[in-house]
Amino acid sequence: MSEMEMEDDGSGIVKKFMFLNRKAPHGTVYALEGLEVVLITAAFDQDVSLVFTDDGVYQLVKGVDTKGIEVKDFSKTYRALEGYDIEKLYVDQASLDARGLTADDLIVDVNVLSVDEMANLMAEQDVVISF
Amino acid sequence: MLHIVNKSASERSSLDSCLRMATKGSAVLLIEDAVYAATKGNPAESKIRAAGESLKVYVLGPDLAARGMSGRVLDGVSVVDYGGFVDLVTEHRNCQSWL
Numbered sequence: 160m161s162e163m164e165m166e167d168d169g170s171g172i173v174k175k176f177m178f179l180n181r182k183a184p185h186g187t188v189y190a191l192e193g194l195e196v197v198l199i200t201a202a203f204d205q206d207v208s209l210v211f212t213d214d215g216v217y218q219l220v221k222g223v224d225t226k227g228i229e230v231k232d233f234s235k236t237y238r239a240l241e242g243y244d245i246e247k248l249y250v251d252q253a254s255l256d257a258r259g260l261t262a263d264d265l266i267v268d269v270n271v272l273s274v275d276e277m278a279n280l281m282a283e284q285d286v287v288i289s290f
Numbered sequence: 291m292l293h294i295v296n297k298s299a300s301e302r303s304s305l306d307s308c309l310r311m312a313t314k315g316s317a318v319l320l321i322e323d324a325v326y327a328a329t330k331g332n333p334a335e336s337k338i339r340a341a342g343e344s345l346k347v348y349v350l351g352p353d354l355a356a357r358g359m360s361g362r363v364l365d366g367v368s369v370v371d372y373g374g375f376v377d378l379v380t381e382h383r384n385c386q387s388w389l
Binding site: 182183184185186187213214217220221222223224225226227228230232234257258259260264 | 296297298300301322323326329330331332333335351352353355356357358359360361362371
């Protein structure tokens, strides 16, 4: 393939994408829609980091039963992310603490970061998309 | 009066607005993302505990369950189902939804 074709094609370019989740599940559609976009991005072989701060940490709480409100329980999808090579899941320690939660309350294994670590992670991204 | 709150207290000010206006003996029902305010260790815990002194605080069970929060409800807060929601509406002369 010539150099020109490679430029036109754009394949092989890997950017660092951060998906920043700051909203609780179910009350708005952001959490579910964000998850859909993450799965789409993974199909393009990008470097994806999934971050949960503020009320976003509630998205990962285990023991969910959505039968009573008749909506899809998408919390199990977070466990399937590994199968799409999305393995960088980060949670803000302060957001967990403020809500009386620990990593043991979450449905998936995550990296729990301090504010400074989270800030650095955000600063090194090419693209940050917020939900 | 029955006050209904449906927004997370750590994202919106509707719970604060509600508690400021709710008069003694009124009922406050937390639904949807507002149910987190009724859970142990959340940022609004002290507000709900204080409110419990003069108001009756209720939380919608199916919304708690959908968020994995059924086992974390604060003491003094009553869990109701949809039937209980209807009862609260009919038992009170009027209601206000803090959207």
